[in-house]
Amino acid sequence: xxxxxxxxxxxxxxxxxxxxxxxxxxxxxxxxxxxxxxxxxxxxxxxxxxxxxxxxxxxxxxxxxxxxxxxxxxxxxxxxxxxxxxxxxxxxxxxxxxxxxxxxxxxxxxxxxxxxxxxxxxxxxxxxxxxxxxxxxxxxxxxxxxxxxxxxxxxxxxxxxxxxxxxxxxxxxxxxxxxxxxxxxxxxxxxxxxxxxxxxxxxxxxxxxxxxxxxxxxxxxxxxxxxxxxxxxxxxxxxxxxxxxxxxxxxxxxxxxxxxxxxxxxxxxxxxxxxxxxxxxxxx
Numbered sequence: 001x002x003x004x005x006x007x008x009x010x011x012x013x014x015x016x017x018x019x020x021x022x023x024x025x026x027x028x029x030x031x032x033x034x035x036x037x038x039x040x041x042x043x044x045x046x047x048x049x050x051x052x053x054x055x056x057x058x059x060x061x062x063x064x065x066x067x068x069x070x071x072x073x074x075x076x077x078x079x080x081x082x083x084x085x086x087x088x089x090x091x092x093x094x095x096x097x098x099x100x101x102x103x104x105x106x107x108x109x110x111x112x113x114x115x116x117x118x119x120x121x122x123x124x125x126x127x128x129x130x131x132x133x134x135x136x137x138x139x140x141x142x143x144x145x146x147x148x149x150x151x152x153x154x155x156x157x158x159x160x161x162x163x164x165x166x167x168x169x170x171x172x173x174x175x176x177x178x179x180x181x182x183x184x185x186x187x188x189x190x191x192x193x194x195x196x197x198x199x200x201x202x203x204x205x206x207x208x209x210x211x212x213x214x215x216x217x218x219x220x221x222x223x224x225x226x227x228x229x230x231x232x233x234x235x236x237x238x239x240x241x242x243x244x245x246x247x248x249x250x251x252x253x254x255x256x257x258x259x260x261x262x263x264x265x266x267x268x269x270x271x272x273x274x275x276x277x278x279x280x281x282x283x284x
Contacts, residue, residue, distance in 0.1 A: 005041055006154050008034060014141050015042050020087070020115055024105060024134065027119040029143035035119040036060070036093050038143060042117060046089055057081055060093040071100035075107055088114040096120040102133055109137065148219055157215045164204050165212050167194050172222055172242045173253045179227070179239040182209040213242075220245055 011027075015038070018025055027035045043056060057078055059066055069077070082088055090108060095101045095118045108114050118125070152159060159165055167189055172180075183206050189195050190203045216222045224240040244250040 005037055005044065006150075007041065008038055008143075008150065011038050011141060011143055012041050012045065015117070016045065018139055019046075022109060022137075024109065024138040025115075025117045026125065026138045026140045027117065027143060028121065028125055028140055030145070031121065033143050033145045035143050038141075039091050039093060039117055039119055043089075043091060051089060052086075054081075054083060055086055056089045056091070058091045058093075059095075061097040062094050066098075069098060071098060071104040074098060074101070074104045078104075078108060079112075082112050082114075086113075088112060090114050090116045092116075092118040094120055096125045106134070106137070148221070151219045152215060155215075155218065157211075157218075159212070159215070161204065161208065163195065164189075164208070165215075168209065168212050169216065169221070170253055172216070173244050173250045176243055176250070177241050179241055181239055182206045182213065185209055221249070 011034075015025055015027075027038055029035050039058075043058065046056060047053070059074075059077075061067075061069075066074075078088075078090060092101070092105070095105070098104075101118075105116060105118065108116060146154065151157075168185065171185055171189065171194075186203045186206060186209055195204070213222075213224075217224060222242050222244050224242050226240045244253075
């Protein structure tokens with residue numbers, strides 16, 4: 001049973017923009033970042049727009065089915081499936097596993113009316129030599145792991161109050177290792193006037209704050225250390241301590257110095273702060 005694919009529209013739009021052109025669409029990124037799924041999304045888009053299954057050739061070179069294939073075998077395999085008078089759509093996943101793949105792919109572009117999509121890791125797929133060989137003939141689509149916004153969408157989290165989420169993240173970053181509760185945070189944010197944007201006058205609901213906590217934990221932005229009752233030998237459900245997984249992100253949020261040196265104490269080292277421009281980006 002095939003799993004349903006989650007839409008990654010930011011990258012799919014880039015592929016669609018070059019659909020039907022002679023440019024080879026090269027999808028790169030680290031392992032497990034979603035390159036193969038993006039390719040499948042493009043296949044679904046083509047089928048939904050009326051492209052027949054026989055016009056689409058999909059090959060995954062991680063499969064044993066194609067493990068012993070040579071570049072000539074690849075050319076033969078594709079050429080046998082070309083439909084005269086029809087544009088073919090060729091999808092090659094992890095193609096860098098095939099020696100001489102660039103010769104076969106370039107031949108497809110020259111010999112057939114085809115639209116070519118390939119995936120692979122950045123290090124192997126577009127080495128200096130290959131980049132020169134395919135210069136001017138390809139466009140690279142760089143795929144990154146899920147953004148926080150994508151994570152929320154994929155897991156069904158609904159953020160109705162983006163200001164509250166930002167302030168919660170800032171609060172947690174500034175209270176590392178302190179015992180906190182959803183109720184106390186809500187009271188603090190209101191009493192300190194930290195939720196004044198949008199003319200807010202009412203304390204946010206405790207269950208909303210708790211839901212946002214869970215979203216931050218599930219996305220590995222923060223984690224909770226629960227209190228432990230030594231006598232009862234069990235974890236307590238309230239007043240846990242929260243930590244930010246990435247201390248660099250914490251400094252980013254709080255606009256702390258990247259280097260923990262006072263200005264002028266180390267020759268050549270300045271007190272670096274996150275620029276206002278970058279700080280504004282994380283707020284958007």
